[in-house]
Amino acid sequence: MLKKLVPRQSVHTIYDIDANHLWGFGVRGIITDLDNTLVGARDPHATPELIEWLKQLQKMGFKVVIVSNNNHGRVSAFAEPLGIPFIHRAKKPTNGSFHKAMRLLGTNTRQTAVIGDQMLTDVLGGNRMGLYTILVQPISIQDEGFFTKINRRIEKWALSRMKK
Numbered sequence: 001m002l003k004k005l006v007p008r009q010s011v012h013t014i015y016d017i018d019a020n021h022l023w024g025f026g027v028r029g030i031i032t033d034l035d036n037t038l039v040g041a042r043d044p045h046a047t048p049e050l051i052e053w054l055k056q057l058q059k060m061g062f063k064v065v066i067v068s069n070n071n072h073g074r075v076s077a078f079a080e081p082l083g084i085p086f087i088h089r090a091k092k093p094t095n096g097s098f099h100k101a102m103r104l105l106g107t108n109t110r111q112t113a114v115i116g117d118q119m120l121t122d123v124l125g126g127n128r129m130g131l132y133t134i135l136v137q138p139i140s141i142q143d144e145g146f147f148t149k150i151n152r153r154i155e156k157w158a159l160s161r162m163k164k
Contacts, residue, residue, distance in 0.1 A: 004127045005119045007135035014038065014115060014136055015053060019060055022113055027132055029105030030057065031098065033116035034068040034075060034086075036138035046082055054082060063105045067097050069121060092116075093125030 011017055014037065022030075035041040038050055046054070057064060066086040068075045079086040085104050090097035102112055113132040116122020117139070126133040 004124050006127075007119070007123045007133040009133070010135045012137050013139075015049070016136075017115070017134060019057060019062070022132070023060060023062070025132065026111055027113045028062060028111040029102065029107035029113070030062055030064045031067050031101045031105070031112060031114045031126070031131070032064060033092075033118070033122050034066050034078060035070060036117040037115060037122075037136055038066070039078070040139045044077060046078065051082070054084070063107070065101045065104050067092065067101050092121040093128060095125070095129060098125055098129045098131065 009017075014032075032038060039046065054064060064084055066075060066079050066084055067090045068086065068088055069090050069092055070088060072088045075086045075088040087097050087100055087104075092098075098114070102108065105112065109130045113134060114122055114126030115134045115136060116126075117136050119135065123133045123135055
């Protein structure tokens with residue numbers, strides 16, 4: 001079970017992801033978390049740097065979808081101005097939202113990467129599906145909600161067990 005929490009790749013931020021490597025590996029679609037992955041959990045809009053990063057991905061040929069456990073208001077207010085499809089209340093790590101995202105992307109499991117800041121939602125969900133998982137460090141941990149804080153404690157425990 002603990003192996004399912006280990007990402008294929010770990011980076012500091014999304015900007016450290018080598019998109020050329022992903023493309024060469026056959027990835028064509030990216031499922032990304034929103035809060036603490038793309039922006040801080042309380043940041044309502046994309047930064048200019050994020051907008052440019054997303055444009056570069058699209059120029060390369062990647063398709064992107066945001067998959068978040070957050071509510072419709074939060075996710076739509078962020079994603080719609082960017083013209084990015086999204087799935088809210090995704091119930092990650094369950095498979096349903098990942099299947100739906102791949103249908104939106106037009107990709108299969110070998111062509112899809114998942115980017116997120118949580119091992120128990122993004123990485124576990126992606127690994128269970130056989131997707132290429134990338135763990136980023138959370139942007140603004142102090143703004144996280146109650147359940148995310150619980151997940152972080154469980155992640156810390158799991159990491160300590162993996163090191164033994």
